[in-house]
Each structure stands twice: as structure tokens, then as C-alpha cells.
Amino acid sequence: MAVCIGFIGKENSPLFLRCINQSQELQFHYIMHTCIDFVEEKIIQSNKSGSDVRELYLGLLYSSEEVKAYGFVTNTKVKIVIIIDSTNSLLRDNEIRAIFRKLHNAYTELVCNPFYTPGDPITSKSFGALVDELLASSS
Amino acid sequence: MADDALFDFLHMEIVSHVTKSDPGLLQDGDEAMSKLEQIGYSTGYRFIERLTKDLSRFKDELEVMKAICKDFWSAVFKKQVDNLRTNHQGVYVLQDNKFRFLASISNSRQYLELAPKFLLVVC
Numbered sequence: 001m002a003v004c005i006g007f008i009g010k011e012n013s014p015l016f017l018r019c020i021n022q023s024q025e026l027q028f029h030y031i032m033h034t035c036i037d038f039v040e041e042k043i044i045q046s047n048k049s050g051s052d053v054r055e056l057y058l059g060l061l062y063s064s065e066e067v068k069a070y071g072f073v074t075n076t077k078v079k080i081v082i083i084i085d086s087t088n089s090l091l092r093d094n095e096i097r098a099i100f101r102k103l104h105n106a107y108t109e110l111v112c113n114p115f116y117t118p119g120d121p122i123t124s125k126s127f128g129a130l131v132d133e134l135l136a137s138s139s
Numbered sequence: 140m141a142d143d144a145l146f147d148f149l150h151m152e153i154v155s156h157v158t159k160s161d162p163g164l165l166q167d168g169d170e171a172m173s174k175l176e177q178i179g180y181s182t183g184y185r186f187i188e189r190l191t192k193d194l195s196r197f198k199d200e201l202e203v204m205k206a207i208c209k210d211f212w213s214a215v216f217k218k219q220v221d222n223l224r225t226n227h228q229g230v231y232v233l234q235d236n237k238f239r240f241l242a243s244i245s246n247s248r249q250y251l252e253l254a255p256k257f258l259l260v261v262c
Contacts, residue, residue: 047198056196075191076184104192111188118184 001085002138003067004028005103005131009119010077012036016122018131019083028083031069035061035081039071056104057097072100078107099134106130143217153178190214204231 004019006028019028038061058071065086072080080103082096110127111118122128157174190210197203208220212235222234 043196046196073196074188075194075197076188108189108192112185114181114185118181118188 001087002082002099002135003085004031004081004083005135006032006081006083007107007122008032008036008079008081011119013119014121015078015119016127016131018128018135020135031062031067031083032081035069035071036079038062038069039073039079042071043073057100059093070096070100072104074104074107080104080107095138099138102134103131186215187211200229201225204233208233 003021003024004017006014006018007016009015014029014032017025017028017032019025039058042058042061056072056074058073060068061071061081062069063086068084068086070082070084072082074080080100082099082103084096106127110116110122110124113124116122116124154175157178191206194206194210197206204223204225208223212218212220216235218235220233221236222232224232224234
């Protein structure tokens with residue numbers, strides 16, 4: 001049960017955040033902020049381990065009593081975070097991967113739009129609609 | 140083959156359009172040049188975003204440079220970089236002996252599309 005999807009730019013500025021319950025938005029911003037550290041830690045760890053397989057998908061970043069956060073980083077250092085309600089463990093790992101893949105595709109499409117300047121907060125309506133749809137379908 | 144020609148023509152046309160669009164600019168080519176650079180940078184950025192979508196995560200700078208030499212170069216210029224040298228302190232020299240935009244004309248082509256190579260290192 002995904003409750004929030006967020007995008008963080010390459011310089012760690014917030015690009016986009018969408019959640020089911022508007023009143024929790026501030027709390028999710030806070031969690032996103034915490035996740036940046038975990039993302040960097042994960043990247044350093046996986047570089048040190050020297051394994052040849054390095055995925056864009058980073059796996060579980062952070063978990064608390066209420067929520068779990070999953071991370072994904074693109075090759076251009078844009079981070080995508082999905083926050084999931086801990087009480088519901090119906091979503092499996094490969095489902096989360098599928099959502100990330102869709103989000104990444106949507107993001108690449110967005111960047112290829114000449115009217116969007118990379119690094120700006122995302123205001124595209126169709127992009128927002130797609131994220132809303134993903135949130136709705138996974139909850 | 141046909142799409143190669145289209146790309147070449149488009150490139151030439153952009154360069155001539157930008158340099159001619161404002162006659163006042165001709166004296167100091169700086170403004171036209173930076174405009175071209177900016178076009179090159181933004182197309183390069185978008186292109187890279189799409190190109191690296193399915194690649195695995197880059198480990199370090201050297202891997203980024205390798206990706207530029209192989210994947211990016213062959214996607215845009217239909218060939219790989221001939222030579223990549225580095226001093227291991229963040230300076231990289233890419234050498235292409237038959238650079239596509241210069242292959243048909245001996246010189247005077249500008250920096251369009253050169254900008255993206257600075258891109259990946261930055262981000």
C-alpha cells in the first residue's frame with residue numbers, strides 16, 4: 001500500500017512529491033529528507049562490495065513502525081522514493097520494482113519534453129496524473 | 140543512411156540559424172556560441188537521460204567516461220571514441236579522429252553537441 005511517491009533532484013532538491021493523504025505531506029517531506037542519507041550510504045556500500053551487478057533499484061532504505069521507504073536512483077543522480085504503509089505487506093519486491101520502472105520511464109519522457117527544464121520542480125499535469133494512478137492502483 | 144543525412148542537415152541548419160538570426164551578434168560570436176552550447180547541453184542532457192535508462196548504475200567517474208565513449212558516441216556519431224586519456228585527477232581527453240560534424244567540412248563548425256560530454260561528470 002503505497003502512500004507517497006517522491007522525486008529528489010541530483011543536488012538533493014525536492015522535485016516532486018505526491019501522497020494519498022494531503023495532511024501527511026509535511027511528514028513525508030521529512031522522511032524523504034532522511035532517505036537522502038540512506039541513498040548515499042547504499043551507493044557507497046554497493047561500490048565498495050565490488051559486485052559487478054549494480055542496479056538502479058536500491059531496495060529498502062528506511063523502515064519505522066508506520067512506514068517503509070524504498071529507493072531508486074537514476075544514472076543522472078535523480079532519486080525516486082516510494083513510501084509504503086508498514087501495516088500492509090501485500091506489496092512484494094518485484095511489484096515495487098515494476099512501479100519504479102514505470103516512474104523512471106515517465107521521468108525520462110518528462111525530461112525529453114523541451115518545455116521542461118531539468119532540475120525544476122515538476123509541474124506537468126500528465127506526469128502528476130500518472131503518479132496518482134500508480135498510487136491509486138497500489139493501494 | 141537517410142536519417143543520418145537528416146541529422147547532419149538539421150545540425151548545419153541550427154548552426155547557421157543561430158549565427159544569422161541576429162546580425163548584431165556576428166561581431167562578437169560569444170553570444171551565439173553560448174546559445175549553441177546551451178542547445179547542445181540541453182539536448183545532450185535529455186538524450187543521456189534516455190540513453191542511460193537501461194544501463195546499470197555507474198560506479199565511478201571512469202565508468203561514466205567509458206559510457207560516454209562507447210554508448211553515447213556510437214549513438215550520436217555512429218562510432219566510438221578513438222582514444223580516451225586521463226590523468227586520474229578528473230581531467231579526461233577524448234580523441235575522435237573522424238569527428239562526424241567535422242568530417243565533411245574541414246573547420247568552422249561550432250560547439251553544438253559538444254557540451255553533453257561535460258554533462259555526466261557534473262551530475
